[in-house]
Amino acid sequence: MDSSKPVKAVKDAVGAAAAKVAEALTSEIPGKPGSAPATVEEPTTPHEPLPPKKEQGTPDARTPTGAGTGVPAALKAQQGAYLTTSQGARLRDTDHSLKAGPRGPILMQDHHFREKITHFDHERIPERVVHARGTGAHGVFTGYGTAEGVTRAGFLAKGKETPVFVRFSTVLGSRGSADTVRDTRGFATKFYTDEGTFDLVANNIPVFFIQDAIKFPDIIHAGKPHPDREIPQAQSAHDTFWDFVSLHTEAQHHTIWNMSDRGIPRSYRTMEGFGVHTFRLVNAAGETSLVKFHWKPKLGVHSLDWEEAQIAAGVDPDFHRRDLYDAIEAGAFPEWELGIQVFPDTPEETFAGIDLLDPTKIVPEELAPVQRIGKLVLNRTPTNFFAETEQVAFHLGHLPPGIDVTNDPLLQGRLFSYVDTQLTRLGGPNYPQIPINRPHAPVNDMLRDGFHQHAVHAGVAPYRPNSLDGGNPFTTEENAFADLPVVVAEAPKVRANPVSFDDHYSQVRLFWLSMSPVEREHIIRAYTFELGKCYEQAIKERQLRCLANVDPVLCAEVAKGLGLPAPEPAVPLAEAQPSPALSQVGGAWPPDGRLIGIVVDPAAGLGDVAEVRRAVFAAGMVPLLIAPHGGEVDGTPVQRTFATARSVEFDAILLAGAPVPAPDALPARDAKAGAAGPATVDPRVLLLVEEAWRHAKAIGAWGAGETVLREAGVAGTPGVVTAGSGADALAAVQELLAAHRVWERFPATV
Numbered sequence: 001m002d003s004s005k006p007v008k009a010v011k012d013a014v015g016a017a018a019a020k021v022a023e024a025l026t027s028e029i030p031g032k033p034g035s036a037p038a039t040v041e042e043p044t045t046p047h048e049p050l051p052p053k054k055e056q057g058t059p060d061a062r063t064p065t066g067a068g069t070g071v072p073a074a075l076k077a078q079q080g081a082y083l084t085t086s087q088g089a090r091l092r093d094t095d096h097s098l099k100a101g102p103r104g105p106i107l108m109q110d111h112h113f114r115e116k117i118t119h120f121d122h123e124r125i126p127e128r129v130v131h132a133r134g135t136g137a138h139g140v141f142t143g144y145g146t147a148e149g150v151t152r153a154g155f156l157a158k159g160k161e162t163p164v165f166v167r168f169s170t171v172l173g174s175r176g177s178a179d180t181v182r183d184t185r186g187f188a189t190k191f192y193t194d195e196g197t198f199d200l201v202a203n204n205i206p207v208f209f210i211q212d213a214i215k216f217p218d219i220i221h222a223g224k225p226h227p228d229r230e231i232p233q234a235q236s237a238h239d240t241f242w243d244f245v246s247l248h249t250e251a252q253h254h255t256i257w258n259m260s261d262r263g264i265p266r267s268y269r270t271m272e273g274f275g276v277h278t279f280r281l282v283n284a285a286g287e288t289s290l291v292k293f294h295w296k297p298k299l300g301v302h303s304l305d306w307e308e309a310q311i312a313a314g315v316d317p318d319f320h321r322r323d324l325y326d327a328i329e330a331g332a333f334p335e336w337e338l339g340i341q342v343f344p345d346t347p348e349e350t351f352a353g354i355d356l357l358d359p360t361k362i363v364p365e366e367l368a369p370v371q372r373i374g375k376l377v378l379n380r381t382p383t384n385f386f387a388e389t390e391q392v393a394f395h396l397g398h399l400p401p402g403i404d405v406t407n408d409p410l411l412q413g414r415l416f417s418y419v420d421t422q423l424t425r426l427g428g429p430n431y432p433q434i435p436i437n438r439p440h441a442p443v444n445d446m447l448r449d450g451f452h453q454h455a456v457h458a459g460v461a462p463y464r465p466n467s468l469d470g471g472n473p474f475t476t477e478e479n480a481f482a483d484l485p486v487v488v489a490e491a492p493k494v495r496a497n498p499v500s501f502d503d504h505y506s507q508v509r510l511f512w513l514s515m516s517p518v519e520r521e522h523i524i525r526a527y528t529f530e531l532g533k534c535y536e537q538a539i540k541e542r543q544l545r546c547l548a549n550v551d552p553v554l555c556a557e558v559a560k561g562l563g564l565p566a567p568e569p570a571v572p573l574a575e576a577q578p579s580p581a582l583s584q585v586g587g588a589w590p591p592d593g594r595l596i597g598i599v600v601d602p603a604a605g606l607g608d609v610a611e612v613r614r615a616v617f618a619a620g621m622v623p624l625l626i627a628p629h630g631g632e633v634d635g636t637p638v639q640r641t642f643a644t645a646r647s648v649e650f651d652a653i654l655l656a657g658a659p660v661p662a663p664d665a666l667p668a669r670d671a672k673a674g675a676a677g678p679a680t681v682d683p684r685v686l687l688l689v690e691e692a693w694r695h696a697k698a699i700g701a702w703g704a705g706e707t708v709l710r711e712a713g714v715a716g717t718p719g720v721v722t723a724g725s726g727a728d729a730l731a732a733v734q735e736l737l738a739a740h741r742v743w744e745r746f747p748a749t750v
């Protein structure tokens with residue numbers, strides 16, 4: 001395959017998009033949104049991994065013009081021939097401050113120095129109070145038209161394309177924390193619809209820790225680092241977290257999801273997303289339905305192994321961010337389908353006995369299938385991380401006509417919290433005017449003034465009715481968001497939950513029973529690890545009492561690991577029907593964007609590696625050549641050296657050669673080899689293979705590569721294939737990849 005083609009396709013598309021953007025920018029009126037950003041054509045196969053972008057990408061069409069100058073701000077930066085001050089005066093020197101002689105003090109009058117340093121001093125804004133660590137990407141959502149019976153939201157119409165911006169995140173860690181920690185992931189999507197922005201602020205776990213938003217500060221205070229020493233960072237493995245979740249037993253359902261493989265996703269591309277709450281949809285006839293939103297990844301739901309997650313946090317703290325951007329920039333655009341579970345809008349707001357207002361409960365897909373209503377494709381990385389990913393502001397109240405909220409007490413609290421926090425985080429009430437937050441629907445509001453006002457509003461009468469400004473700003477019934485006349489029951493003011501919210505264990509058991517043996521094993525290990533990191537015996541014992549109410553085997557195994565007795569259940573074990581849809585094991589998934597590490601021995605030449613690389617590209621995956629040194633081998637570029645490669649990065653390993661130990665190889669392995677004599681294969685390659693094997697990844701070898709398998713002691717084991725040619729080894733590995741991992745390699749004892 002000619003791998004230059006997709007690159008060209010992308011470049012051409014970017015060029016065309018940039019032209020459109022320039023056109024939009026010159027015609028833009030400050031304060032009014034411009035046209036939607038152009039989208040980049042989708043290439044069909046990945047291409048060579050690219051170095052990070054050097055030139056500016058496609059600026060957002062809605063970037064405001066430079067105040068007063070008519071010069072588009074995003075295009076101005078570092079693109080002109082001359083460096084200027086913020087006021088446009090050309091600079092002849094930006095490297096020396098103005099001093100009283102070369103050895104004298106800096107003069108107060110040095111306005112360039114003051115401007116440069118003052119701006120720098122104020123570059124940082126507060127990080128998000130939760131979900132501080134995140135990664136964003138642009139894309140397109142296309143409606144299938146299948147939701148038309150239940151909602152009149154226009155962006156869901158058949159074939160309708162809507163630009164989107166998605167931000168993925170972890171919850172607990174600071175902005176610079178590692179990506180692969182055990183945590184819930186945010187999956188927030190901003191749909192720039194023609195009828196106003198819709199924000200679907202979702203997580204990768206379908207339930208939440210608490211049932212009432214008033215406890216949100218409590219769970220977050222418990223999960224964040226301890227206030228005295230500010231450790232641990234981005235971890236739930238500490239006393240205050242387990243103190244909270246064992247005292248607030250409604251948190252047990254969310255917690256078992258965190259302890260499962262869902263807490264350590266392989267990639268943002270392989271995560272489901274869930275709106276968690278029940279929403280209310282309204283169709284053209286005014287009829288309502290209750291729904292839960294789901295994102296289904298095209299690549300399936302896959303996770304890391306816990307050891308892999310820990311190694312990745314050290315060797316590549318940006319693991320998920322890099323994976324997302326590499327995939328998009330390689331043309332392997334991530335895809336999800338949006339789905340809904342639909343329930344009749346009855347006065348009880350229940351379905352199959354499940355309270356739809358309780359955010360700690362799911363409705364199993366076997367009871368209410370997920371109906372697909374549209375497709376999301378992420379096809380563009382941010383041009384400027386701060387401007388887009390840091391400044392994007394999501395809010396559950398951003399709803400187009402046809403989508404409404406319910407009385408879920410967690411949802412109700414969220415409706416207040418997001419705007420409130422953004423007022424501080426983004427410095428005042430005009431953050432909806434920041435380019436990434438601007439709606440694509442025309443805006444005609446009467447909001448005025450305030451910090452960082454970018455619009456130059458004409459007229460004298462921002463109120464209605466008025467008789468001065470060329471007619472009233474009309475309100476209209478047509479396509480307007482209508483507040484549904486939902487009956488709010490006449491009831492006393494109380495601080496209380498419905499009785500149905502008291503069931504804290506039946507769905508925790510449902511989740512446990514739905515897991516395959518290997519997934520249960522992982523859950524046991526996760527609880528054992530996390531509780532093992534707690535200091536307080538009373539907290540461990542209390543959490544064991546919670547686990548006893550979930551399942552005796554789970555409780556006994558964790559208790560064994562902690563060296564504590566397993567308590568008896570305090571409530572009868574729930575009669576729960578497993579939901580097979582919750583298990584990640586099973587199914588065959590496309591290999592798109594998977595990373596295949598190919599180990600070569602330059603001394604022996606590349607053999608058929610060039611052909612194998614072409615086949616990897618053709619299958620929609622990305623090959624990375626791993627050699628003892630950088631540069632090229634037989635004219636083929638080396639992407640990773642033995643010093644920079646670590647197994648966690650690859651989904652599968654191909655061994656095309658058996659490189660001998662190099663002088664700079666680690667000596668440890670030679671020493672370990674002891675009586676068997678020194679290793680004949682570079683110890684770094686053996687480490688790569690041993691780790692890949694331990695993490696149940698597919699490994700293929702041919703020719704001299706088989707020596708590596710023998711030396712690593714993994715030859716002939718499940719998921720380790722040898723073949724007569726590179727093409728055959730790749731074919732066998734690709735087949736194994738469809739299941740994500742070689743599951744038989746994990747010991748499953750429960």
Ligand code: HEM
Pocket residue numbers: 127128129130131134167168169185186187188201202203207208212213214216275276277359392393394410413414417418421422425
């Ligand atoms: C179902 C439960 C919840 C889900 C799915 C959820 C999801 C999210 C996501 C995905 C973000 C990151 C947004 C971004 O990328 O900018 C976020 C941020 C945030 N969430 Fe939630 N959240 C939930 C519950 C709550 C509750 C109950 C509150 C408070 C009452 C809350 C307050 C916040 C705040 C303050 C932020 C930071 C927003 C910002 O600074 O822009 N969340 N949440």
